[in-house]
Amino acid sequence: MRSRESLFSRTAAMLVMGVFAFYILLPVWWLIVAATKDREQFTGTNPLWFADFAFVDNVRELLTYRDGVFLRWMGNSIAYTGGAALCGTLLAAMCGYALSKYRFPGRETLFNIVLGGVLVPATALALPLFLIFSYVGATNTFWAVFLPSIVNPFGVYLAQIYAGASVPDELLEAARIDGSGEVRTFFTVSSRLMFPGLVTIFLFHFVAVWNSFLLPLIMLGDERLFPVTLGLYTWNTQVNQLPELRGLVLVGSLLSIAPLIVAFLLLQRFWRNGLGTGAIK
Amino acid sequence: MKARKARTAHKGAIAFFVLPFGVLFALFFVLPVGYAVVQSLYVVERADMFAPAKEVFGGLTQYGYVFSDGPFWRSVGRVLLFGVVQVPVMLGLALLTALLLDSGLVKAGRFFRLAFFMPYAVPGVVAAIMWGFLYSPNLSPFTSLTQSVDLLSADVVLWAMANVVTWVYVGYNMIIIYSYLLSIPTEIYEAARLDGAGPVRIAWSIKIPLVMPALVLTTVFSIIGTLQLLAEPQVFRSFSSAVSSTYTPNLTVYSTSSIPNFNLAAAFSVVLALATFALSFGFLKLTQRKGLR
Incomplete structure (x- = not known):
């Protein structure tokens, strides 16, 4: 029975x-x-x-189309995304660590502002950022997309949790007694203990920047600065006039998602564990 | 050690840790918001048609335009309708699959986890392009469906996009819920199982109440995402004439700024950011009472 x-x-389940x-x-x-x-x-x-x-021929056509602009877009995406996620993870780790391990005036305020920042989505900031960058005459540059992409309040929130969970206060005391400076302790001991959590922050920051669309759309006019998402988007809008672009859009789409999927397959244990943390704490 | 209100120790180190993020956060988060608010208070005026445009303080004039802008509020209504249907459907599916994975009834759980999570790595633009092709009447593999129902027509296209968003995020939400389920000690279920409760009963009466915090978190993120809907409708404009340049609030911001009418676009942005903040913060407060430990 x-x-x-x-x-x-x-x-039924299967x-x-x-x-x-x-x-x-x-x-x-x-x-x-x-x-x-x-x-x-x-x-x-x-x-x-x-x-x-005809996959090989399609790829060859894609990579040579208009002097290889697709490769340039992929390179741009990697530069924007890799750079912003690396810097962003480091800064978030430091700030989250300080929030978790030190008591200082303004700590609560800082934490609440950062948490508020989590709730203000990146797209709502795109136009204001455009206004700021046009004020200083820096729209349509690499930095206009790169610099804002570094800021990751959710990363700070996660780093604060990871630091609390993985770096024991006794260890910091011991390091102090041994005469190690606070900053040195962070880089030699604490950041290593937090490492799995930091990979998670990096991964999700990477995806967020790789997928961002409104900021480059609003900031960039020069095709040579486009990330791959914006490039594929502009091709797709031209498909009706230039039907040969249809095939290129499809092959380009496949090539643009392959690296991320591979990265996620290789780094499974980080996103699996890390995703739970945000909800649990 | 734990002196009351002692002078802060390690000031230098704290500054070193906090300032780099703090400065960038101030420059690229706080300042733009402030600047957008300022910009939204100005109007562009010309003495006559040929005189140079001049920015003058207009108080809440732009907000008057925002609140009387029919297309903008229709776009807000559209994303709210979208969210009311799409978010529960997506999270329901995520919950169902997470519970199935956790029930022990499913073989090859690892494969399913990976497969369902994979679309999260696909950018919204690329997902929209892909589904746009799949929907289009003459390219789709499902011609029998796409030739009888026009998925890109005005009545259906909103739900066609809801499907794209669901496809991208359902696995991501499933993983959040599933990892939360994993963190619940299994002893809790033992007693119920001894009492003869089946898997469905355990899921309904024990697991779902326990997994509420994860559902709250995923709901907040989904609400934020819904109000910000942009890449999918922007891409779908190439596939369907039913998607106007003011189809979602963010599209309105974008098309207003490319007129260019920055002051009005800034006012739209401010209203949208406030609405998003209020909705997600309100929902959080409604369901949670815990702050910083």
Whole structure:
């Protein structure tokens, strides 16, 4: 009786998960298949199965189109994102650490302002940032996108939690007795203890910047400064006039998501553990 | 050691830790907000058609325009409708799959976790382009569906975008809820199981109440995301003429700023930021009482 019931629930559970997996994976499968087809076969053949394998030719066409502007976009994205996420994680770690480990006047206020910052979404800031940067005449530059992307209040919030959970106060006392300075203790001891948490902060900061769209859209006019999302977007708006762009948009989309998916596969344990923390504490 | 109101120790180190973030936060978070507020209080005036434009203080004039701007409020109504439907559906699916993963009934849990989380790595722009192709009547693999129902028509396109947003974020929310479930000690379920409660009963009466904090967090983030909807509608403008340049509040901000009417766009921005803040903060306060420990 019991086992039959459990067989039924097992089958039902697997069925639900299977249908759901189908929904999630189908668009990506379609994209992969579409990226391997040449222009003629894109419409005439089964959209969910391979025809003649033209992936290499498609990639070559993409990388050479307009003097390789796509590669430049990928490079820009990596520079904006990698740089901002690295700097942002370091600054968030330091600030969160101070909030967790020291008592100082204004600490509560700072914490509340930062928490308020979490609730003010990046897109709401894009236009105000544009106004500031145009005031100093710095729109349409690398820095106009890079500098604002460094600031990550949610990272500070998470770092504060990680520091509280992974760096024991006794250890800091011991380091003080040994004569180690506060800053040195942070870089040699505390930051190592916080490291898994910091990777999580880095990962989510990376995704947020990689996906950001309004800020570059509003700031940048020069195509050579575009991140890859903005580049693909502009191509997509031109598909009706230049049909050859359709294939390039699809292959470019696939290439632009591949690095992130690979990074997430490799760094699983960090996002799995880290995602829970924000909710638990 | 724990002197009452002693002088702060390690001042230099604290400044070293806090200032770099603090300065950038002030420059690129606080200052822009302040500057936008200031800009929103000005109006552009010309003596006559050929005179140079001049910015003069206009008080709350721009806010008067904001509050009487029909398309803007229609766009606010649209994203609220979107959120009221999409957020519960997405979080319901996330909760269901998280509970299934946690129930022990599912084999290959690792595969499902990875597969469901994967779309989170896909930028909104790319996800919208991909689904835009899948929806379009002559390119879609589902021509039988797309040729009978126009998914890009004015009536349906909002829900077509809701599907894109759900596709991107459902797995992310599932992982948050699932890791929260993992942190609950299993002994709690033992007693219920001994009393003969089945998996559904345990999920409904024990797990869901316990997982509430995670649901609150995911709801707040989803509310913020909904009000900020931009990349998806902006991309869909290439696929569907039903998506206007004022389809969502953020699109309104963007198209107003490219007129260019920065003062009015700044006023839109301020109203939108305040509304987002009020909604998410209100929801947090409503459901939580714990602050900084």
